[in-house]
Amino acid sequence: MARAPRTRTGRVTMQDVADRAGVSLATASFAINRKETTKVSDTTRRHVQAVAAELGYRPNAMARNLSKARTSFIGLITDSIATTPFAGQLIRGAQDAAREHDHVLLIANTESDSLATREAIGMMLDHQVRGVVYSTWYHRQVRLPSGLSDVPLVLANCFTGDDRVQSFVPDETEGGRAAANLLLDRGHRRVAFINSTERAPSTVGRLRGYRTALREHGIAYDPGLVLPTYPPDQRGGYDAGRRLLSLRPRPTAVFCYNDRVAMGLYDALREEGVRIPEDLAVVGFDNQEIIAGYLRPTLSSVGLPHYELGHRSLTWLLTEGLGQQLPEPTRTLLPCPTVERHSVQPLPG
Amino acid sequence: MARAPRTRTGRVTMQDVADRAGVSLATASFAINRKETTKVSDTTRRHVQAVAAELGYRPNAMARNLSKARTSFIGLITDSIATTPFAGQLIRGAQDAAREHDHVLLIANTESDSLATREAIGMMLDHQVRGVVYSTWYHRQVRLPSGLSDVPLVLANCFTGDDRVQSFVPDETEGGRAAANLLLDRGHRRVAFINSTERAPSTVGRLRGYRTALREHGIAYDPGLVLPTYPPDQRGGYDAGRRLLSLRPRPTAVFCYNDRVAMGLYDALREEGVRIPEDLAVVGFDNQEIIAGYLRPTLSSVGLPHYELGHRSLTWLLTEGLGQQLPEPTRTLLPCPTVERHSVQPLPG
C-alpha cells in the first residue's frame, strides 16, 4: 500500500483517489461504484480502481448513507438472545439474509424490558434503519411497542392480534401432525400426547395436528390420552410420565410437547423399567440438540425453523416490505422439520 | 405531534427545529446536545428542546457521525452464535456495556469462515467502527485475521500467542480448583477427574486447578485418577464412567470436564445402581442450565463467565483501548462462578 494523502480521520478519501488518478471526484465515484449506467469508460474505471486498491481506499459508509439519504441498516429486535439457542438461530438466519442483500443488522436484545425496547427503537430510527424485524424467542402473540408505526416492519416468530403486519411463524399444526405421524406410521394406535396447559400457538396447534393425524389414521380421538403438564419441563414430564404408566391399556407411544418434557418422561420410564422404544416409543418437539442428541436412546423430535424465520422475514422485508404499496399482510407458516433418532422403532421396510 | 416541515427523507431536521424555534442552526445544535459548555441560555435551551419534542425531532446519526468524524459503533466478531447459549451471553454482556456508554454494536457471526470474516471486517471498517471485539465461543488461542491491525482491538474468550493484544479469558485454573474444592471440602479424598484429551486452555487449566486443590488438602496427586475422555460429551462420559467404576478402591467423588460428560457419567452410574451423591459425588463444568438444572439429581457445576467476558472486554475497549498510548496488554483472567446443586452432599454445618 503506497503512501497516501490523509484526512482528519487518517483515512484515504475518494478525493484522494480522484487526485491521484487524475480524474474528478464524480468520475472516481462512478468508477468505484461500478454504476451499471456505463458513464465511465472501461479504461478509466480500471485505472481508478487500481489507484483505489493501491491506496487502500475504503468508502466511508457514513458519508455514503448521508448523501444517498438511505442506509443499509436493518434493525432486529429480539426479546432474548441467550436463553436458548433459538434466538441465535433466528439472528443467524436474518444475518445471512442481510449479507445476501448487502445490508447490515443493528441488533437489539430487549429482554422484554420496555425501557430497553424504547431505547432500541430510538437508536434504530436515529440510525435511519430501512426497516425493522421484530422477533420473539418463542412463538406468541405480541402487542407492538409504539414507535414502530412509521417504519417498514415484519414479525418473526410472533404475530399481532389483528394480523395487520406481515409475520412469519412456525407451522405448529403441521409440526404436531408430523410428530404424531412419526408414531402412527409405525402402526401405533394408542398414542398419548403430553401437552402443556398454557394457551399458546404451540399447545393449540400441536394438539390440532395430533388430532388431524389420528383422524387420518382412522383412530378415534381419546381425550384421556392427552395428559396435561405444567410447567412443560423435566419435572412436568416426569409427573406426566408416571400418570401415563398407570393408564390401562397402556399407550404404546407418546408425543411430548417438548424435549425437556421427554427428558423427564425418560426418567419416569427408567424407574419403572420401561424400555424405549420397545415398550414405549417417544417423540419430542423443539429438537434441542443438547437434549435430543444426548438422551439415551437419542430422541426423535420435530424442530422449530428459527433460522428460516429469521431468513425469510428479513428477505421479505428487503424484497417486498420496503415498497410503498405492501402486499396484503399474511401470517406465513414455515414448516417444522422432522428429525428421526432412536426413540422410535425404525419404519418397517 | 404538530405538523412539521419535511425533508427528502420525510423527517424533521434540526434546521426545521431551529426555524420553528426562531434560533440559528448552531444554537439549535448546542441546545439539543446539552453541551456542558454553557453556550446557550437555559431559557433558549428549554425552548428549543420543547420545539424539538413538539416536532418529534430525531437526530440523524449518519449526519452526526460524519460531521464529528467519529461514530458510536463498535464491531463485535464472533465465530458462532447459536451453537451454544455461550456466544449469546457474551453478546449480551457486550451489548449491555455498549448501551452503558451510548454505543451501538455491529455484530458479525463468521462461523469461522474466512471469507465471512474478511467481509465482516470490511463492513466494520467502512462503518468507521471505533474499535472491535474479537471473540470465540470457547476459550482458545487464535490467529488474528488481517485487516484488524489499524483498529483498536480487544479479545474476548481468546488470546494470541504473543499476548500483544489485550484479552479477557476465563480463569480455568481457578475454576478447576473451585470444582475440586466443591468435593474436597466435603471430605472426599479419592477424587477422580474425567478430563478431555484435547490440549486446550480448559483441559490444561482445569487439571492444574484440580492438582492445586489436592495439594492444598494434603492429598497426593494420583495420575490413575485422571481419566481421559474424547470427545468430551455424553458418550465419552459414559465410557469414562464405566472405567471409573472399575477402579479399586473406587473414588467417592468425580469432577467432570463438562456437563455433557457428567450427563454420560450419570447414565453409567444409573446402570450400575450407583447413587448420586451418596455413593459418588459429581461436579460438572460449564453450568449449562439445560443439562445441569435438569439432570436427576441436579448437577453442581462451575460456570463460564461469558456475560462478563463480553461486558469487560467492551468496557475496556471504550475506557482504555481507544487512547493513543495503550496500557501494557495483558491476558486478564475472569472468575468462574460455582453453582451448587444436588449432585454433591450439602456441606456439614
Add this chain to the structure above:
DNA sequence: CTGAAAGCGCTTACAG
C-alpha cells in the same frame, strides 16, 4: 449568549 459559515466524504442531477 447567539449566529454565519465552513466542512465532514460522499452522490447525483446537470452541463458540456
Add this chain to the structure above:
DNA sequence: CTGAAAGCGCTTACAG
C-alpha cells in the same frame, strides 16, 4: 465519456 457544483444533516471553530 467527464467535470463542476449543489446538497445530504449535522458539528464546531470563529466572530460578534
